[in-house]
Amino acid sequence: MWFDDLKDGFSESVWQEDAAPYLVETNHAARGADLETTVPAERVADAARVMYEAMFSLEAITGMDWIVEGRMELVYDYVQFSSGRRVTVRASVPREAPGLPTVSMIYPGAEWHEREARDFFGFIFIGHPDPTPLLLPEDADFHPLRKDFTG
Amino acid sequence: MSIDDQSIHAETFILNLGPQHPATHGVLRIKLTMDGEYIVDAEPVIGYGHRMHEKMGENRSYAKFLPNASRMDYVGALLNTHCHVAAVERLAGITVPERAEFIRVITAELNRVSSHLLWMGAFLVDLGAFTPLLYTFDDREDILDLLESITGSRLTYCYYRFGGVCNDIDDDFIAGTRSFIERMRSRMPMYHSLVTENIIFRKRCEGIGGVPAETCRRYGATGPVLRGSGVCYDVRRNEPYSVYPLFDFSVPVYPEGDCMARYRVRMDEIVESLRIVEQALERIPAGPVMAEKVPLILKPARGECYFNVEAARGSFGMRIVSDGLDAPYRLKVRSPCFSNFSLFRECVRGTLLADALAFLGSLDLVIPEIDR
Numbered sequence: 001m002w003f004d005d006l007k008d009g010f011s012e013s014v015w016q017e018d019a020a021p022y023l024v025e026t027n028h029a030a031r032g033a034d035l036e037t038t039v040p041a042e043r044v045a046d047a048a049r050v051m052y053e054a055m056f057s058l059e060a061i062t063g064m065d066w067i068v069e070g071r072m073e074l075v076y077d078y079v080q081f082s083s084g085r086r087v088t089v090r091a092s093v094p095r096e097a098p099g100l101p102t103v104s105m106i107y108p109g110a111e112w113h114e115r116e117a118r119d120f121f122g123f124i125f126i127g128h129p130d131p132t133p134l135l136l137p138e139d140a141d142f143h144p145l146r147k148d149f150t151g
Numbered sequence: 152m153s154i155d156d157q158s159i160h161a162e163t164f165i166l167n168l169g170p171q172h173p174a175t176h177g178v179l180r181i182k183l184t185m186d187g188e189y190i191v192d193a194e195p196v197i198g199y200g201h202r203m204h205e206k207m208g209e210n211r212s213y214a215k216f217l218p219n220a221s222r223m224d225y226v227g228a229l230l231n232t233h234c235h236v237a238a239v240e241r242l243a244g245i246t247v248p249e250r251a252e253f254i255r256v257i258t259a260e261l262n263r264v265s266s267h268l269l270w271m272g273a274f275l276v277d278l279g280a281f282t283p284l285l286y287t288f289d290d291r292e293d294i295l296d297l298l299e300s301i302t303g304s305r306l307t308y309c310y311y312r313f314g315g316v317c318n319d320i321d322d323d324f325i326a327g328t329r330s331f332i333e334r335m336r337s338r339m340p341m342y343h344s345l346v347t348e349n350i351i352f353r354k355r356c357e358g359i360g361g362v363p364a365e366t367c368r369r370y371g372a373t374g375p376v377l378r379g380s381g382v383c384y385d386v387r388r389n390e391p392y393s394v395y396p397l398f399d400f401s402v403p404v405y406p407e408g409d410c411m412a413r414y415r416v417r418m419d420e421i422v423e424s425l426r427i428v429e430q431a432l433e434r435i436p437a438g439p440v441m442a443e444k445v446p447l448i449l450k451p452a453r454g455e456c457y458f459n460v461e462a463a464r465g466s467f468g469m470r471i472v473s474d475g476l477d478a479p480y481r482l483k484v485r486s487p488c489f490s491n492f493s494l495f496r497e498c499v500r501g502t503l504l505a506d507a508l509a510f511l512g513s514l515d516l517v518i519p520e521i522d523r
Contacts, residue, residue: 031457032241032457059490060470062470134198145209
């Protein structure tokens with residue numbers, strides 16, 4: 001049931017016609033999530049709104065650098081406190097232009113997660129209220145988790 | 152500027168709390184904008200203890216990262232390492248012998264009790280009560296001695312291995328743990344009459360530092376902060392891992408959302424953890440404590456997994472991506488304190504500075520875990 005509700009929410013506001021819609025049921029015991037989906041990078045905030053309305057909480061935002069493919073990926077981990085269900089939402093951007101909308105107006109807790117992803121990978125969160133280094137020094141101009149970082 | 156504009160409320164000043172301050176329990180700075188005794192804004196400045204554990208995870212083999220996990224939240228080190236080994240085991244498909252899982256639960260729950268005891272002592276020092284710290288450290292010392300006898304260290308344990316634990320527990324440990332459970336249970340009424348019933352303590356905690364359940368959800372707060380706001384979410388219960396489903400325990404929840412509720416959750420959790428340890432000691436099966444044929448140099452197949460445990464401060468998670476080599480391609484650490492602390496700025500606006508310090512203490516922050 002909850003699967004269909006989420007699917008409807010995603011179909012209406014996130015996937016639209018151009019994207020390939022898919023929502024994969026995954027084995028929680030093997031992957032650590034019940035559902036996994038990939039959304040276009042410019043619609044991560046729409047996805048966050050669907051998750052927010054479905055009573056999910058945003059647990060973490062993980063950046064990843066896929067240097068061979070020339071892309072960087074963000075993984076949003078959502079959890080529903082009442083059931084313990086987990087949904088993983090993925091979005092990827094080109095390494096040269098790693099910009100995507102912030103979700104911090106929906107989940108204010110994302111503000112720090114996004115600043116961390118900006119520190120480590122150099123993601124640019126459009127509309128972020130305070131895009132300054134969080135964990136790295138205030139004058140840091142390097143991104144240590146990029147795979148081509150030589151420090 | 153006219154004289155009317157210069158009303159006393161228009162005049163604010165900046166106050167730095169930290170980076171070196173006894174109430175922050177670590178290197179944490181909070182830039183406070185004050186209007187007299189009231190807080191207008193509180194901007195946390197973190198990262199002083201940042202060591203880039205996630206990078207260290209990428210540039211060394213899986214086994215070499217084992218000691219790192221206990222250096223994030225060093226107060227509940229075994230709970231973190233439990234997450235790390237379980238995540239790698241999930242990724243590499245290693246099955247852990249049941250006895251090892253029992254030992255993990257016993258030691259992790261003892262670690263949770265010691266963490267809560269340390270928090271309680273430190274929290275009361277924040278509120279100006281020094282004596283309870285001496286009592287809680289006395290009890291905590293027993294746990295450290297017990298854990299030292301089998302893990303070899305007192306704080307930054309590196310006891311779990313991929314596939315089990317490195318040392319079996321002995322009869323001395325079992326007898327010592329049983330007598331500790333008795334002792335700790337007999338101490339709880341003393342703590343309640345010394346602290347919980349104390350009128351000064353109650354006035355500092357009841358109705359102070361309110362966190363609505365919805366705020367927890369928006370910020371991703373978990374653990375005692377969430378359960379103190381009336382949400383019954385515990386990873387051990389909602390997404391059972393290890394052998395937790397075998398045990399009978401309850402998840403303490405208090406709906407008030409104030410400092411007192413968070414205090415009560417942790418006090419009840421001490422009792423529940425003792426119950427789990429007691430049941431585990433009774434039902435622990437015989438057998439090996441280490442899986443057979445775990446390669447010394449792990450090379451999990453390509454893949455990705457996420458694993459969460461209920462650490463002393465909330466949901467501690469790791470996302471590990473393997474590209475088939477001997478070191479992770481990516482190792483993400485999800486720290487509970489990071490999310491729990493992020494709601495501080497919103498919740499503390501308009502409160503008195505003294506109440507903000509009580510609130511800060513009740514969040515149970517371990518700064519190196521926020522900074523990683």
